[in-house]
Amino acid sequence: MNDKRHDRRDVELDRYFALARHAPPDISGVERNFETRVMARIREGREAWYAWAWRLAPVFLALTILLAGWSLSYSPVHPADAVATLASGTQEVALLDNLTGE
Amino acid sequence: MYALGVPIAVPDEDADLVRSAIGGDDEAFTELVRRHKGTVLRNAARFARNPAELEDLGQETFLRVYRDLRSFRGDAPFGHWLSRITVHVCYDALRKRRREEKDVSLEVLATPVADPSTGNGPSAQLARMILDQAMSRLKPEDRLVITLFELEDRSVREVAGLTGWSETRVKVRAFRARQTLKRLIGGDDER
Numbered sequence: 001m002n003d004k005r006h007d008r009r010d011v012e013l014d015r016y017f018a019l020a021r022h023a024p025p026d027i028s029g030v031e032r033n034f035e036t037r038v039m040a041r042i043r044e045g046r047e048a049w050y051a052w053a054w055r056l057a058p059v060f061l062a063l064t065i066l067l068a069g070w071s072l073s074y075s076p077v078h079p080a081d082a083v084a085t086l087a088s089g090t091q092e093v094a095l096l097d098n099l100t101g102e
Numbered sequence: 103m104y105a106l107g108v109p110i111a112v113p114d115e116d117a118d119l120v121r122s123a124i125g126g127d128d129e130a131f132t133e134l135v136r137r138h139k140g141t142v143l144r145n146a147a148r149f150a151r152n153p154a155e156l157e158d159l160g161q162e163t164f165l166r167v168y169r170d171l172r173s174f175r176g177d178a179p180f181g182h183w184l185s186r187i188t189v190h191v192c193y194d195a196l197r198k199r200r201r202e203e204k205d206v207s208l209e210v211l212a213t214p215v216a217d218p219s220t221g222n223g224p225s226a227q228l229a230r231m232i233l234d235q236a237m238s239r240l241k242p243e244d245r246l247v248i249t250l251f252e253l254e255d256r257s258v259r260e261v262a263g264l265t266g267w268s269e270t271r272v273k274v275r276a277f278r279a280r281q282t283l284k285r286l287i288g289g290d291d292e293r
Contacts, residue, residue: 009284016229016287017252023226025147027140030156034143035135037157038164039128045165 116180124171131171135164138181142188148249149192151234163191189246189264196242236286237279244279251276 116137122130143160150156166187174183237245250261251272258276262269 009288010280013280013284013287016233019226019229020233021253021255023230024144025150025156025230027143027147027156030153030160031139031143034139034157034160035132038135038161039132041161041165042128042131042168 117176120171120174120176120180123168131168134167134180138184139164141181142184145185145188145254146192148253149196149246155195159188159191159195162195163188166191186264186266189250193242193246193265196245200242232287233283236283239286240279240282244275244282247272247275248279248283 116134119130119134119137123134139160142163143156146159146163147156150159163184167184170187174180237248240248246265247261250256250264251258256264258269258272261267261272261276265272267275
């Protein structure tokens with residue numbers, strides 16, 4: 001009884017599949033000029049990339065100018081008397097040694 | 103060249119076009135789209151719910167082809183490579199759609215379908231609608247396999263080749279999908 005029921009269902013399902021197979025979906029509307037639309041999307045994607053590059057160009061320009069300005073204005077401290085600097089350093093080390101008892 | 107939607111192994115006439123398209127020739131790529139749009143759209147139409155969705159699936163397929171064209175090695179016909187991409191695009195769409203379709207109505211599934219040889223009973227259109235509704239309840243993998251297997255009449259080996267899954271997995275999926283569909287169309291859905 002149960003097997004018969006399963007057979008009936010298999011047959012019924014196969015009927016659905018057979019009918020659906022013989023009714024290929026209609027693609028004519030989408031197929032018309034499809035390649036034109038695909039190429040338009042591809043070009044759109046490319047143009048979007050260029051557009052972003054151009055949009056970011058002023059930001060990069062401003063960054064370059066800022067960095068150039070900063071590197072020109074930057075002047076590290078160069079003490080005139082290098083011996084004095086070394087000496088002061090030595091004194092600090094000596095003081096630390098004294099304080100820590102070394 | 104295709105037989106039952108399966109590319110036949112002939113010298114690939116698309117190879118030159120692919121080479122030109124990789125070199126940046128838009129006309130060559132347009133020709134590739136023109137040649138293969140029918141096959142891609144017919145295959146994708148089994149998974150699309152409406153023309154707008156079909157358009158999206160078709161466009162997404164060719165955009166992916168354009169993006170990955172350099173990875174086409176040419177050891178199989180271009181049409182075969184394209185079919186695999188189409189299947190993957192459709193599978194991605196099914197997975198994305200899965201959440202939206204959980205509460206689909208099953209009332210229409212109670213409609214009996216007559217033997218197609220007699221020509222009586224509901225139209226093929228109605229059968230497709232009923233099947234679509236029932237198949238929307240399947241897991242994306244099951245739906246993909248049963249569509250390729252039953253509606254596109256492909257063999258287990260072909261389905262395995264297109265999906266990248268093992269033949270055993272394809273068989274199991276097809277069996278499970280059939281069981282679920284029988285239950286849904288037979289009206290035994292436990293909800």
